[in-house]
Amino acid sequence: MAATKHTSSPAPPGTTATPSGDGQDTLMTLQRPVEEAAPGPGYDTNFLSAPITAPELDPSIKPDAVELNGSEVIPYTHFSLALSAPRRFAIWVGWNIDGASIKRLDRRGIEFRKDPRLPATAQVSNELYKGPTNRLDRGHIARRADLLWGPLSDAQKANRDSFFYTNITPQMDDFNQSARNGLWGRLEDAVFEDVEVDDLRVSVFGGPVFLPDDRPFRGVQIPREFWKVLVYAEGGTLKCKAFLLTQSLDLTESLDLNEFRVFQVKVSEIQDRAHIAFASAMATADTLALPRALEDRAPLARQADIDWS
Structure with a gap:
């Protein structure tokens, strides 16, 4: 049976045109500002010294991807x-x-919301x-603080975009704090603290691991593993570091937390678990030697246990 594509065209951005009497149309806002429905150009492939393209989906999950304007890559x-x-989830x-x-920007007054360009379901x-x-808790995959850069208008827009539910996954209320004293939540900070990052530029990929036996809660399967990959240059040499967080959740009514564990892993291990393929340059830049099974x-x-070499 042929795979079903999940496609979407941009939803009406909450405006309608009304005659102004001078032959021009005047836009009237009905529900939300036009800007909220028109996020920015997205992840920049050419942000680093070497092009780092977005991940490609394995054929086994590619039909599951929601498409926007014919593309599975949705920009913010x-x-x-x-x-x-x-x-x-992403x-x-x-x-x-x-x-x-x-930039340092306040988050007050910004609400979590669905992306109106995509199917609400x-x-x-x-x-x-x-x-x-x-x-x-509603946990950001792309950290809000990571996105607040560039001209103030761009930083403000990124601040708002980070609260779309498409960038959110469910995490325990002490998720970042409990994961080895907050190590998971500080990986991006750690690379700037411990590495002479060229031009202070880093590209990051992250997401959940979808396992068939993830426990359901309120009709939603809750991911219990997450991954993150950092790509940067040091002394003109491209480097790539990958990390996996596994959480053991007892999804009873009380949602008891059992354990968080953070591992440094090979990029290839993330590819296998997440069913995606990273740019070939990332595999070459991943020099971590791990002879043993995870x-x-x-x-x-x-933080001192991280191998940045």
Whole structure:
């Protein structure tokens, strides 16, 4: 049976044209600003010294991807992503960080919201997170702070774009803090602290691992593994570092947290788990030597355990 494509054209951006009496049409806002429905150009392939293209989906999951204007790559300001229709979360998110022009912006007043360009049924929203006893948080895949760079108008737009539900996955309320004393949430900061990053520029990819036995909660399968890959240049040499976080969740009514573990892994291991293919330059830039199986390795306990060589 032929695979079903999940396609979408841009939704009407909340405006309508009305005659102004001078032969021109005047736009009247009905529900939301036009800008909110028109995010920026997305992840920049040419952000680093060598081109780093967006991941390609394995044929086994490619039919699951939601398409926008005929493409599975959905752009926002300073990041792009591919969205899984059946799982309703991003398959991958790719973003650029310009450490030389980072801005500090407030998040107050910005609401989490569905992307109006995409089918609402392909996005998990507040129904998963509501309730005073629910310990699931809305966790950004592309960190909000990573995206706030460039001209102020771009940084402000990226700030808002980061709150689309397409960039959100469910995480325990102490997810980043509990993962080896916050190591998972500080990986991007760590590379700037520990490495002489050329031009202070880093490209990052991240996302969940979709496992068939992920436990359901409120009708949604909750990913229990996440991955992140950092790409940068040091002394003119391209480098690539990959990390995997596994979480053991007892998805009972109380959503008890058992354990977080962070591992440094090969890029090829992320490709196998996430069913995607990274740019060939990333595999060449990944020099980590790991002869043992993942289950035989020790998790990272602190930032000093990361191999940046």
